[in-house]
Amino acid sequence: MRFLTARRRHPAAKALILVFALLVMGGLYSALAPTGKSSADTGTSQQVEEGKKLFAVSCASCHGLNGEGQVSGSIQGPPLVGVGAAATEFQVSTGRMPMAHPGQQAPQRQSEFTEDEVLALAAYVATLGPGPAIPExxxxxxxxxxxxxxxxxxxxxxxxxxxxxxxxxxxxxxxxxxxxxxxxxxxxxxxxxxxxxxxxxxxxxxxxxxxxxxxxxxxxxxxxxxxQPNQGGFAFGGLGPVAEGLWAWVAGIGVLVLFAIWIAAKGVKAR
Ligand code: HEC
Ligand code: HEC
Missing domain, CATH: 1.10.760.10 (Cytochrome c-like domain)
Structure with a gap:
């Protein structure tokens, strides 16, 4: 204690106290903060092994052999560290991945993989870094x-x-x-x-x-x-009465105009 008291006015004392306080706060934070629903390894190791093999064949050309991403060269893919099983399940089972045409927005299509294969890929990607798990x-x-x-x-x-x-x-x-x-x-x-x-x-x-x-x-x-069944009429993507009114206006008036022209033409002939 005497040692500390004697050095309390030392120029480094303030900095030391600050560092000490930060360490305590950091420790408290990591001990008390909610961990959230993320896991680094959700699958069985056999599933992870299978996922790794599938990944090497179908995904590594763009995302790198270990999912580290590839930013040079003509084909590119972002790193998958920490994207989690949920992103992988989503991307692969909606058929977005493996991407067919780099550069465009990957469209939704029939998945190339069975459900088990998708889960294996997801389990493997989850081991690369903690990320959102597939929801229950x-x-x-x-x-x-x-x-x-x-x-x-x-x-x-x-x-x-x-x-x-x-x-x-x-x-x-x-x-x-x-x-x-x-x-x-x-x-x-x-x-x-x-x-x-x-x-x-x-x-x-x-x-x-x-x-x-x-x-x-x-x-x-x-x-x-x-x-809900469609209530009939033109839905226009549900834009509502404005679009339907516009349709009635354009089509309705259009028909009236055609009718008027027809009457006028008839009238001329009759004279
Ligand atoms: C032709 C290159 C290519 C291939 C092959 C490919 N990807 Fe991708 N991937 C991309 C690109 C580019 C993006 C980023 C754009 C996007 O999300 O559409 C992406 C995004 C992703 C994401 C989303 C990342 C995020 O930040 O949420 C996941 C997950 C993913 N890929 C998984 C896979 C898996 C698994 C495979 C193999 C089955 C695969 N990809 C094959 C190019 C590719
Ligand atoms: C800033 C614009 C934007 C907002 C806001 C937004 N989304 Fe999206 N959403 C997108 C885009 C762009 C995609 C396509 C991503 C892709 O193809 O990779 C998408 C894709 C999706 C998909 C995937 C559909 C499929 O075909 O598989 C779902 C589901 C989805 N969004 C739900 C939602 C929900 C629910 C909300 C609100 C909580 C929301 N989005 C808010 C832009 C948006």
Missing amino acids: PAAYDPAGLSDEDLARGGELFRTNCSACHNFEGAGGALPNGKYAPSLIGVSGLHLYEAMITGPQQMPVFSDGVLTPDDKRAIIGYLDRLHE
């Missing part, structure tokens, strides 16, 4: 949501998603030739994964922005919306 079915199953939940889901969808995906989730164009795809018929799993991984231009909706309950409400809302 309970997280995205809309069964049991009340009407209020669905209404809240609709509200959340309109504020967070409709700017890109349109009011009915029918999809829409984005700048630079990119597009937000239609959400009609997209599974709850892929809806959830898209929200937590934010593919391409889409932002990541962390649990701080949309809680897991919010995400489930959005999925429930889309599910209900898309199982």
Whole structure:
């Protein structure tokens, strides 16, 4: 103690105390902070082995042999360290990966892989670094949501998603030739994964922005919306009365004009 007291005015004392305080804070933070739902290794080691082999054949040409990414050369892929199993499941089972035409937005298509292979790839990518895990079915199953939940889901969808995906989730164009795809018929799993991984231009909706309950409400809302039968008429992607009014205006007036021309032509002949 005397040693410390004597040196309390030493020029380095302040800096030392600061460092010490920072270390204590850091230690406390890592001990107390919520770890979140991420895991570095979700699969069995056999699954990881199989995933690694599939990866070497189908993905390494762009993403590097160890998923470290490849930024030089003509074919490029981002590093996959820390993107997690959820991003991999999403990208591969929606057929976006392996990418066919680098440079364009990878379109959704039939997956080349079986479900087991997708899970193996996801398990392997998860070992590269901690990232979001594939959500449990309970997280995205809309069964049991009340009407209020669905209404809240609709509200959340309109504020967070409709700017890109349109009011009915029918999809829409984005700048630079990119597009937000239609959400009609997209599974709850892929809806959830898209929200937590934010593919391409889409932002990541962390649990701080949309809680897991919010995400489930959005999925429930889309599910209900898309199982409703079309009420007839032209939907125009659900743009609403404005578009329908415009259609009536253009087509209705058009028919009247044609009719008027026809009458005029007849009238001339009759004279
Ligand atoms: C022809 C090159 C190419 C091949 C082959 C390819 N990828 Fe990709 N991958 C890309 C590019 C480019 C991106 C970034 C653009 C995008 O997301 O569409 C990407 C993005 C991804 C992402 C999203 C990363 C993120 O930040 O969320 C994952 C996951 C992924 N790839 C996994 C795979 C897996 C698994 C395979 C093998 C089955 C594979 N890729 C094959 C080029 C490729
Ligand atoms: C800034 C625009 C933007 C916003 C906001 C946005 N998305 Fe997206 N979303 C995209 C783009 C772009 C893609 C296509 C990514 C790709 O092809 O890799 C996409 C893809 C998706 C997909 C994948 C669909 C498929 O065909 O597999 C789902 C599901 C999705 N979004 C859901 C949502 C939900 C739910 C919200 C709101 C919580 C939302 N998005 C908000 C731009 C957006």
